Amino acid sequence: MGPVRKVRPGLTAAGAGMAGDRVVAAGSTARILVGATARALRGSDCADLGHAGPVSRFAGTPEPVRRAAAIRSAGRIALTAGQAAEVDAERVARWFVDQYPRRRYPGVLLGSPHGGVAHLAVALGMPWLPAGFEMIAHWPQGAVDRPRAALDHGAALAGRVLAGNPDLHVRQVHCPASRGALAGATVALTGRWRALSAAYRSFLTDRLAPGAPVLVLRDTRTWPVVDAADGHSFQLGCPASGLNPVDFHPDSHALRQVLRSAGGDSAHWEPPEISAPPAAAEHGVESGFDRSVRDWTSRHGHPLHQILVPTPEALSAATADLYRHWLRAAGKTGDRLVVECGRLLDPWQVLRAGLVPYWCENATRRSVEQVEWWLAGSESFTSIDVLPEPPGVRSPALAGLPQWLAVAGFGRRRRALDRTSARGYPVTSVPTRRATEVLRAQPYDLPNPAPLATGEALAALRDGGSHHGLLIC
Incomplete structure:
Protein backbone atom coordinates (compact mmCIF):
# COMPACT_ATOMS: atom_id res chain seq x y z
CA MET A 1 0.00 0.00 0.00
CA GLY A 2 1.08 3.54 -0.67
CA PRO A 3 1.21 6.24 1.99
CA VAL A 4 -2.01 7.71 3.27
CA ARG A 5 -2.74 11.11 4.72
CA LYS A 6 -2.37 11.57 8.45
CA VAL A 7 -5.51 12.52 10.32
CA ARG A 8 -5.97 14.25 13.62
CA PRO A 9 -7.44 11.94 16.25
CA GLY A 10 -10.69 12.81 17.90
CA LEU A 11 -12.49 14.31 14.90
CA THR A 12 -15.92 12.93 14.24
CA ALA A 13 -18.57 13.44 11.59
CA ALA A 14 -20.50 15.54 14.08
CA GLY A 15 -17.59 17.96 14.25
CA ALA A 16 -15.06 18.99 11.65
CA GLY A 17 -15.41 16.20 9.09
CA MET A 18 -13.32 15.86 5.96
CA ALA A 19 -13.99 17.94 2.87
CA GLY A 20 -16.34 16.42 0.31
CA ASP A 21 -13.69 16.12 -2.39
CA ARG A 22 -11.65 13.91 -0.06
CA VAL A 23 -14.58 11.68 0.90
CA VAL A 24 -16.21 11.06 -2.48
CA ALA A 25 -14.31 8.45 -4.48
CA ALA A 26 -12.22 9.82 -7.33
CA GLY A 27 -13.64 8.74 -10.65
CA SER A 28 -16.99 7.70 -9.16
CA THR A 29 -19.99 8.26 -11.40
CA ALA A 30 -21.77 10.78 -9.16
CA ARG A 31 -18.61 12.85 -8.73
CA ILE A 32 -17.91 12.96 -12.47
CA LEU A 33 -21.51 13.79 -13.37
CA VAL A 34 -21.82 16.67 -10.89
CA GLY A 35 -18.51 18.07 -12.13
CA ALA A 36 -19.48 17.75 -15.80
CA THR A 37 -22.98 19.19 -15.32
CA ALA A 38 -21.78 22.12 -13.21
CA ARG A 39 -19.13 22.97 -15.78
CA ALA A 40 -21.64 22.87 -18.62
CA LEU A 41 -24.00 25.20 -16.74
CA ARG A 42 -21.07 27.61 -16.33
CA GLY A 43 -20.39 27.37 -20.07
CA SER A 44 -17.16 25.37 -19.83
CA ASP A 45 -16.02 21.89 -20.76
CA CYS A 46 -14.35 19.05 -18.84
CA ALA A 47 -10.76 19.76 -19.87
CA ASP A 48 -9.69 19.87 -16.20
CA LEU A 49 -11.75 16.88 -15.08
CA GLY A 50 -10.12 13.60 -14.17
CA HIS A 51 -6.62 12.22 -14.38
CA ALA A 52 -5.25 9.05 -15.91
CA GLY A 53 -4.53 6.25 -13.48
CA PRO A 54 -1.12 4.60 -13.25
CA VAL A 55 -2.27 1.51 -15.16
CA SER A 56 -2.30 3.63 -18.31
CA ARG A 57 1.51 3.49 -18.23
CA PHE A 58 1.63 -0.30 -17.96
CA ALA A 59 -0.27 -1.45 -21.05
CA GLY A 60 2.43 -3.89 -22.14
CA THR A 61 3.43 -5.23 -18.72
CA PRO A 62 2.37 -8.49 -17.08
CA GLU A 63 -0.93 -8.66 -15.20
CA PRO A 64 0.65 -8.78 -11.70
CA VAL A 65 2.56 -5.55 -12.37
CA ARG A 66 -0.59 -3.75 -13.48
CA ARG A 67 -2.49 -5.05 -10.44
CA ALA A 68 0.23 -3.85 -8.08
CA ALA A 69 0.27 -0.40 -9.71
CA ALA A 70 -3.50 -0.06 -9.40
CA ILE A 71 -3.44 -1.13 -5.74
CA ARG A 72 -0.66 1.35 -4.88
CA SER A 73 -2.58 4.16 -6.55
CA ALA A 74 -5.80 3.28 -4.71
CA GLY A 75 -3.91 3.11 -1.44
CA ARG A 76 -2.87 6.74 -1.73
CA ILE A 77 -6.43 8.04 -1.80
CA ALA A 78 -8.52 5.39 0.00
CA LEU A 79 -9.98 6.30 3.39
CA THR A 80 -8.44 4.80 6.50
CA ALA A 81 -10.60 3.37 9.29
CA GLY A 82 -9.99 6.55 11.26
CA GLN A 83 -11.02 8.72 8.35
CA ALA A 84 -14.22 6.70 7.92
CA ALA A 85 -15.26 8.04 11.31
CA GLU A 86 -14.70 11.59 10.02
CA VAL A 87 -17.06 11.28 7.04
CA ASP A 88 -19.66 14.03 7.22
CA ALA A 89 -22.44 13.48 4.68
CA GLU A 90 -23.65 17.05 5.18
CA ARG A 91 -20.29 18.43 4.08
CA VAL A 92 -20.43 16.14 1.06
CA ALA A 93 -23.86 17.53 0.15
CA ARG A 94 -22.58 21.11 0.51
CA TRP A 95 -19.61 20.27 -1.70
CA PHE A 96 -21.96 19.02 -4.42
CA VAL A 97 -24.26 22.06 -4.36
CA ASP A 98 -21.41 24.56 -4.13
CA GLN A 99 -20.09 23.43 -7.51
CA TYR A 100 -23.07 24.99 -9.25
CA PRO A 101 -23.24 28.68 -10.25
CA ARG A 102 -25.16 30.78 -7.74
CA ARG A 103 -28.32 31.72 -9.64
CA ARG A 104 -32.00 30.82 -9.91
CA TYR A 105 -32.77 27.65 -11.84
CA PRO A 106 -35.91 26.60 -13.74
CA GLY A 107 -35.87 23.25 -11.95
CA VAL A 108 -33.61 20.57 -10.52
CA LEU A 109 -32.86 16.89 -11.14
CA LEU A 110 -32.13 14.60 -8.19
CA GLY A 111 -31.43 10.91 -7.77
CA SER A 112 -29.49 8.07 -9.39
CA PRO A 113 -26.35 8.68 -11.47
CA HIS A 114 -26.63 8.27 -15.25
CA GLY A 115 -24.71 10.00 -18.05
CA GLY A 116 -27.97 10.77 -19.82
CA VAL A 117 -29.17 12.79 -16.84
CA ALA A 118 -26.20 15.16 -17.25
CA HIS A 119 -27.19 15.82 -20.87
CA LEU A 120 -30.84 16.15 -19.88
CA ALA A 121 -29.94 18.62 -17.12
CA VAL A 122 -27.91 20.77 -19.51
CA ALA A 123 -30.71 20.81 -22.11
CA LEU A 124 -33.13 21.94 -19.39
CA GLY A 125 -30.68 24.43 -17.85
CA MET A 126 -30.95 22.62 -14.51
CA PRO A 127 -28.44 21.24 -11.97
CA TRP A 128 -28.31 17.55 -11.06
CA LEU A 129 -27.68 16.37 -7.49
CA PRO A 130 -27.08 12.73 -6.52
CA ALA A 131 -29.06 10.83 -3.90
CA GLY A 132 -25.87 9.12 -2.76
CA PHE A 133 -22.08 9.08 -3.08
CA GLU A 134 -19.34 6.46 -3.32
CA MET A 135 -16.44 6.01 -0.93
CA ILE A 136 -13.37 3.78 -1.13
CA ALA A 137 -11.69 2.61 2.10
CA HIS A 138 -8.58 0.58 2.91
CA TRP A 139 -8.81 -3.18 3.46
CA PRO A 140 -5.47 -4.26 4.97
CA GLN A 141 -4.70 -7.92 4.33
CA GLY A 142 -7.74 -8.09 2.08
CA ALA A 143 -8.34 -10.75 -0.56
CA VAL A 144 -10.39 -10.44 -3.73
CA ASP A 145 -11.68 -14.01 -3.35
CA ARG A 146 -12.90 -13.66 0.28
CA PRO A 147 -16.36 -12.03 0.21
CA ARG A 148 -17.16 -13.02 3.81
CA ALA A 149 -14.01 -11.28 5.03
CA ALA A 150 -14.96 -8.26 2.91
CA LEU A 151 -18.34 -8.16 4.62
CA ASP A 152 -16.77 -8.33 8.07
CA HIS A 153 -14.30 -5.54 7.33
CA GLY A 154 -16.92 -3.43 5.60
CA ALA A 155 -19.27 -3.76 8.56
CA ALA A 156 -16.70 -2.16 10.84
CA LEU A 157 -16.13 0.68 8.39
CA ALA A 158 -19.85 1.19 7.82
CA GLY A 159 -20.37 1.36 11.58
CA ARG A 160 -17.85 4.18 11.82
CA VAL A 161 -19.53 6.10 8.99
CA LEU A 162 -23.02 5.58 10.37
CA ALA A 163 -22.06 6.63 13.90
CA GLY A 164 -21.83 10.23 12.73
CA ASN A 165 -24.34 10.03 9.87
CA PRO A 166 -27.61 8.44 10.99
CA ASP A 167 -29.38 9.80 7.88
CA LEU A 168 -27.30 7.53 5.63
CA HIS A 169 -27.72 3.96 4.49
CA VAL A 170 -24.39 2.37 3.54
CA ARG A 171 -24.40 -0.19 0.73
CA GLN A 172 -21.19 -2.18 0.40
CA VAL A 173 -20.40 -3.68 -3.01
CA HIS A 174 -17.84 -6.46 -3.43
CA CYS A 175 -17.45 -6.90 -7.19
CA PRO A 176 -14.20 -8.30 -8.61
CA ALA A 177 -15.77 -8.21 -12.09
CA SER A 178 -16.00 -4.41 -12.17
CA ARG A 179 -13.17 -3.49 -9.77
CA GLY A 180 -10.63 -6.23 -10.42
CA ALA A 181 -7.80 -6.54 -7.90
CA LEU A 182 -8.94 -3.36 -6.13
CA ALA A 183 -11.82 -5.37 -4.64
CA GLY A 184 -9.22 -7.21 -2.59
CA ALA A 185 -7.32 -4.12 -1.40
CA THR A 186 -10.14 -1.66 -0.80
CA VAL A 187 -13.80 -1.69 0.18
CA ALA A 188 -16.40 0.13 -1.91
CA LEU A 189 -19.17 1.83 0.08
CA THR A 190 -22.09 3.84 -1.28
CA GLY A 191 -23.69 6.25 1.19
CA ARG A 192 -27.35 6.87 0.29
CA TRP A 193 -29.25 9.68 1.96
CA ARG A 194 -32.43 8.61 3.76
CA ALA A 195 -33.77 12.17 3.61
CA LEU A 196 -32.96 15.48 1.97
CA SER A 197 -29.82 16.89 3.55
CA ALA A 198 -29.87 20.40 4.98
CA ALA A 199 -27.62 21.56 2.12
CA TYR A 200 -30.01 20.16 -0.47
CA ARG A 201 -33.02 21.75 1.23
CA SER A 202 -31.28 25.12 1.30
CA PHE A 203 -30.33 24.74 -2.34
CA LEU A 204 -33.92 23.99 -3.34
CA THR A 205 -35.24 26.88 -1.26
CA ASP A 206 -32.70 29.47 -2.39
CA ARG A 207 -31.92 28.50 -5.99
CA LEU A 208 -35.21 27.32 -7.51
CA ALA A 209 -37.49 29.74 -9.32
CA PRO A 210 -41.04 29.92 -7.91
CA GLY A 211 -43.02 26.89 -8.99
CA ALA A 212 -39.98 25.27 -10.63
CA PRO A 213 -40.33 21.49 -11.07
CA VAL A 214 -38.30 18.89 -9.19
CA LEU A 215 -37.44 15.74 -11.14
CA VAL A 216 -36.32 12.57 -9.33
CA LEU A 217 -34.49 9.94 -11.37
CA ARG A 218 -34.58 6.42 -9.90
CA ASP A 219 -32.52 3.47 -11.08
CA THR A 220 -34.95 0.62 -10.43
CA ARG A 221 -32.55 -2.30 -11.02
CA THR A 222 -32.46 -4.87 -8.24
CA TRP A 223 -29.79 -7.24 -6.92
CA PRO A 224 -29.53 -9.83 -4.12
CA VAL A 225 -28.55 -8.07 -0.91
CA VAL A 226 -27.48 -9.11 2.59
CA ASP A 227 -28.88 -6.87 5.34
CA ALA A 228 -25.71 -6.93 7.42
CA ALA A 229 -26.77 -4.53 10.16
CA ASP A 230 -29.00 -1.56 10.77
CA GLY A 231 -28.06 0.92 8.08
CA HIS A 232 -25.52 -1.38 6.36
CA SER A 233 -26.19 -3.81 3.53
CA PHE A 234 -23.86 -5.96 1.42
CA GLN A 235 -24.03 -6.69 -2.29
CA LEU A 236 -21.97 -9.37 -4.08
CA GLY A 237 -21.47 -8.20 -7.65
CA CYS A 238 -23.42 -5.42 -9.32
CA PRO A 239 -25.48 -4.73 -12.46
CA ALA A 240 -22.68 -2.63 -13.96
CA SER A 241 -20.43 -5.71 -14.05
CA GLY A 242 -22.33 -6.98 -17.06
CA LEU A 243 -22.84 -10.28 -15.24
CA ASN A 244 -25.91 -11.73 -13.52
CA PRO A 245 -26.22 -12.59 -9.81
CA VAL A 246 -25.89 -16.30 -10.63
CA ASP A 247 -22.46 -15.59 -12.14
CA PHE A 248 -21.13 -14.91 -8.62
CA HIS A 249 -21.90 -18.46 -7.51
CA PRO A 250 -18.80 -20.53 -6.62
CA ASP A 251 -19.43 -22.93 -9.54
CA SER A 252 -19.64 -20.16 -12.14
CA HIS A 253 -17.19 -20.34 -15.03
CA ALA A 254 -17.39 -16.55 -15.40
CA LEU A 255 -16.44 -16.10 -11.75
CA ARG A 256 -13.40 -18.34 -12.18
CA GLN A 257 -12.23 -16.18 -15.09
CA VAL A 258 -12.82 -12.96 -13.15
CA LEU A 259 -10.96 -14.13 -10.04
CA ARG A 260 -8.06 -15.54 -12.04
CA SER A 261 -7.63 -12.18 -13.78
CA ALA A 262 -7.80 -10.34 -10.42
CA GLY A 263 -5.22 -12.61 -8.78
CA GLY A 264 -7.72 -14.69 -6.79
CA ASP A 265 -8.79 -18.31 -6.59
CA SER A 266 -12.40 -19.45 -6.94
CA ALA A 267 -11.70 -22.33 -4.51
CA HIS A 268 -11.66 -19.73 -1.69
CA TRP A 269 -14.96 -18.14 -2.74
CA GLU A 270 -17.54 -18.58 0.03
CA PRO A 271 -20.29 -15.98 -0.34
CA PRO A 272 -22.47 -15.00 2.62
CA GLU A 273 -25.95 -16.48 2.63
CA ILE A 274 -28.66 -14.32 1.08
CA SER A 275 -32.15 -15.09 2.34
CA ALA A 276 -33.98 -11.83 1.56
CA PRO A 277 -35.57 -11.03 -1.83
CA PRO A 278 -33.59 -8.78 -4.22
CA ALA A 279 -33.53 -5.09 -3.28
CA ALA A 280 -32.61 -1.89 -5.11
CA ALA A 281 -29.01 -2.10 -6.36
CA GLY A 288 -36.94 7.94 2.82
CA PHE A 289 -35.20 10.26 0.38
CA ASP A 290 -38.18 9.95 -1.96
CA ARG A 291 -40.60 10.80 0.85
CA SER A 292 -38.50 13.73 1.96
CA VAL A 293 -38.49 15.20 -1.57
CA ARG A 294 -42.23 14.65 -1.86
CA ASP A 295 -42.86 16.39 1.46
CA TRP A 296 -40.65 19.34 0.54
CA THR A 297 -42.23 19.89 -2.88
CA SER A 298 -45.72 19.63 -1.42
CA ARG A 299 -44.98 22.21 1.30
CA HIS A 300 -43.25 24.66 -1.03
CA GLY A 301 -45.52 24.45 -4.07
CA HIS A 302 -43.16 22.82 -6.57
CA PRO A 303 -44.39 20.13 -8.98
CA LEU A 304 -42.69 16.74 -8.62
CA HIS A 305 -42.01 14.25 -11.41
CA GLN A 306 -40.49 10.78 -11.16
CA ILE A 307 -38.36 9.19 -13.92
CA LEU A 308 -38.11 5.43 -13.28
CA VAL A 309 -35.25 3.82 -15.22
CA PRO A 310 -35.35 0.00 -15.54
CA THR A 311 -32.03 -0.19 -17.44
CA PRO A 312 -29.42 2.47 -18.31
CA GLU A 313 -30.01 2.06 -22.05
CA ALA A 314 -33.69 2.99 -21.65
CA LEU A 315 -32.77 6.53 -20.57
CA SER A 316 -29.78 6.70 -22.94
CA ALA A 317 -31.93 5.94 -25.98
CA ALA A 318 -34.74 8.28 -24.91
CA THR A 319 -32.27 11.12 -24.21
CA ALA A 320 -30.56 10.66 -27.58
CA ASP A 321 -33.94 10.74 -29.35
CA LEU A 322 -34.91 13.84 -27.35
CA TYR A 323 -31.66 15.62 -28.33
CA ARG A 324 -32.17 14.79 -32.00
CA HIS A 325 -35.67 16.25 -31.96
CA TRP A 326 -34.51 19.30 -29.97
CA LEU A 327 -31.61 20.01 -32.34
CA ARG A 328 -33.79 19.66 -35.42
CA ALA A 329 -36.45 21.96 -33.97
CA ALA A 330 -33.65 24.56 -33.68
CA GLY A 331 -32.74 24.18 -37.34
CA LYS A 332 -29.78 21.84 -36.90
CA THR A 333 -29.27 18.47 -38.61
CA GLY A 334 -29.29 16.21 -35.54
CA ASP A 335 -27.34 13.74 -37.70
CA ARG A 336 -24.04 13.60 -35.79
CA LEU A 337 -23.81 11.13 -32.92
CA VAL A 338 -21.29 10.63 -30.13
CA VAL A 339 -21.38 7.36 -28.21
CA GLU A 340 -19.95 8.05 -24.76
CA CYS A 341 -18.97 5.48 -22.17
CA GLY A 342 -18.56 5.65 -18.40
CA ARG A 343 -16.56 8.72 -17.43
CA LEU A 344 -15.88 9.70 -21.05
CA LEU A 345 -18.45 12.43 -21.56
CA ASP A 346 -18.59 16.20 -21.91
CA PRO A 347 -22.09 17.75 -21.98
CA TRP A 348 -20.83 21.23 -22.86
CA GLN A 349 -18.85 20.10 -25.91
CA VAL A 350 -21.81 17.99 -27.04
CA LEU A 351 -24.05 21.06 -26.88
CA ARG A 352 -21.45 23.36 -28.49
CA ALA A 353 -21.03 21.00 -31.47
CA GLY A 354 -24.74 20.21 -31.85
CA LEU A 355 -24.21 16.47 -31.29
CA VAL A 356 -26.67 13.76 -30.31
CA PRO A 357 -25.32 11.95 -27.19
CA TYR A 358 -25.84 8.29 -26.34
CA TRP A 359 -24.25 7.16 -23.06
CA CYS A 360 -23.14 3.58 -22.34
CA GLU A 361 -22.86 2.85 -18.64
CA ASN A 362 -19.70 0.82 -19.22
CA ALA A 363 -17.79 -1.25 -21.76
CA THR A 364 -19.71 -4.49 -21.25
CA ARG A 365 -21.11 -6.47 -24.17
CA ARG A 366 -24.59 -5.87 -22.79
CA SER A 367 -24.20 -2.07 -22.95
CA VAL A 368 -22.70 -2.10 -26.44
CA GLU A 369 -25.32 -4.50 -27.78
CA GLN A 370 -28.02 -2.09 -26.64
CA VAL A 371 -26.55 0.86 -28.52
CA GLU A 372 -26.28 -1.37 -31.60
CA TRP A 373 -29.95 -2.29 -31.32
CA TRP A 374 -30.90 1.36 -30.88
CA LEU A 375 -28.85 2.39 -33.93
CA ALA A 376 -30.36 -0.41 -36.01
CA GLY A 377 -33.83 0.90 -35.26
CA SER A 378 -33.07 4.62 -35.64
CA GLU A 379 -32.76 6.90 -38.63
CA SER A 380 -29.13 6.69 -39.70
CA PHE A 381 -26.45 9.21 -38.68
CA THR A 382 -23.97 10.75 -41.09
CA SER A 383 -21.26 10.85 -38.42
CA ILE A 384 -20.58 8.63 -35.40
CA ASP A 385 -17.76 9.10 -32.89
CA VAL A 386 -17.25 6.31 -30.34
CA LEU A 387 -15.44 6.78 -27.01
CA PRO A 388 -14.97 3.36 -25.38
CA GLU A 389 -13.77 3.77 -21.80
CA PRO A 390 -11.22 1.07 -20.93
CA PRO A 391 -12.35 -0.33 -17.56
CA GLY A 392 -8.83 -1.19 -16.41
CA VAL A 393 -9.78 -4.83 -15.76
CA ARG A 394 -10.41 -8.00 -17.73
CA SER A 395 -13.79 -9.70 -17.60
CA PRO A 396 -15.68 -12.18 -19.78
CA ALA A 397 -18.54 -9.66 -19.84
CA LEU A 398 -16.56 -6.95 -21.66
CA ALA A 399 -17.10 -5.96 -25.28
CA GLY A 400 -14.13 -6.38 -27.58
CA LEU A 401 -12.87 -3.62 -29.84
CA PRO A 402 -14.49 -5.24 -32.92
CA GLN A 403 -17.89 -4.74 -31.27
CA TRP A 404 -17.10 -1.07 -30.63
CA LEU A 405 -15.95 -0.72 -34.24
CA ALA A 406 -19.27 -2.18 -35.35
CA VAL A 407 -21.03 0.66 -33.49
CA ALA A 408 -18.97 3.25 -35.38
CA GLY A 409 -19.75 1.37 -38.59
CA PHE A 410 -23.36 2.58 -38.45
CA GLY A 411 -22.15 6.04 -39.56
CA ARG A 412 -22.85 6.83 -43.22
CA ARG A 413 -19.81 9.06 -43.80
CA ARG A 414 -17.73 9.38 -40.65
CA ARG A 415 -16.99 6.30 -38.54
CA ALA A 416 -14.51 7.13 -35.78
CA LEU A 417 -13.32 5.05 -32.83
CA ASP A 418 -11.03 7.03 -30.53
CA ARG A 419 -7.58 5.51 -30.90
CA THR A 420 -6.29 6.76 -27.56
CA SER A 421 -9.15 5.06 -25.71
CA ALA A 422 -8.65 1.91 -27.78
CA ARG A 423 -4.91 1.74 -27.18
CA GLY A 424 -4.29 -0.81 -24.45
CA TYR A 425 -8.03 -1.54 -24.11
CA PRO A 426 -9.36 -2.95 -21.79
CA VAL A 427 -6.63 -2.80 -19.14
CA THR A 428 -5.52 0.84 -19.39
CA SER A 429 -7.36 3.93 -18.18
CA VAL A 430 -8.04 7.34 -19.70
CA PRO A 431 -9.25 10.55 -18.01
CA THR A 432 -12.59 12.27 -18.55
CA ARG A 433 -10.77 15.07 -20.33
CA ARG A 434 -10.03 12.65 -23.18
CA ALA A 435 -13.68 13.04 -24.24
CA THR A 436 -13.16 16.81 -24.23
CA GLU A 437 -10.08 16.52 -26.43
CA VAL A 438 -11.96 14.42 -28.97
CA LEU A 439 -15.10 16.57 -29.00
CA ARG A 440 -13.17 19.84 -29.26
CA ALA A 441 -12.15 18.70 -32.74
CA GLN A 442 -15.80 18.73 -33.84
CA PRO A 443 -16.92 21.82 -35.79
CA TYR A 444 -18.93 24.47 -33.99
CA ASP A 445 -22.69 24.44 -34.47
CA LEU A 446 -23.83 27.68 -32.84
CA PRO A 447 -26.01 29.22 -31.56
CA ASN A 448 -27.13 26.70 -28.98
CA PRO A 449 -30.81 25.75 -29.04
CA ALA A 450 -33.09 27.51 -26.58
CA PRO A 451 -33.39 25.51 -23.32
CA LEU A 452 -35.99 22.77 -23.32
CA ALA A 453 -39.19 23.25 -21.36
CA THR A 454 -39.72 20.61 -18.70
CA GLY A 455 -43.11 19.57 -20.03
CA GLU A 456 -41.73 19.14 -23.53
CA ALA A 457 -38.79 17.08 -22.26
CA LEU A 458 -40.94 14.79 -20.13
CA ALA A 459 -43.37 14.25 -23.03
CA ALA A 460 -40.46 13.34 -25.32
CA LEU A 461 -38.99 10.95 -22.73
CA ARG A 462 -42.40 9.37 -22.24
CA ASP A 463 -42.95 8.89 -25.97
CA GLY A 464 -39.42 7.73 -26.75
CA GLY A 465 -38.80 5.63 -23.65
CA SER A 466 -42.08 3.86 -22.94
CA HIS A 467 -41.25 0.90 -25.20
CA HIS A 468 -37.92 0.58 -23.35
CA GLY A 469 -39.76 0.45 -20.00
CA LEU A 470 -38.98 4.04 -19.01
CA LEU A 471 -41.77 5.33 -16.76
CA ILE A 472 -42.53 9.04 -16.24
CA CYS A 473 -44.96 9.91 -13.47
Missing part, protein backbone atom coordinates in the same frame (compact mmCIF):
# COMPACT_ATOMS: atom_id res chain seq x y z
CA GLU A 282 -26.30 0.30 -5.22
CA HIS A 283 -27.49 3.26 -7.33
CA GLY A 284 -31.06 3.04 -6.15
CA VAL A 285 -32.76 5.83 -4.21
CA GLU A 286 -33.75 5.32 -0.58
CA SER A 287 -37.50 5.39 0.05
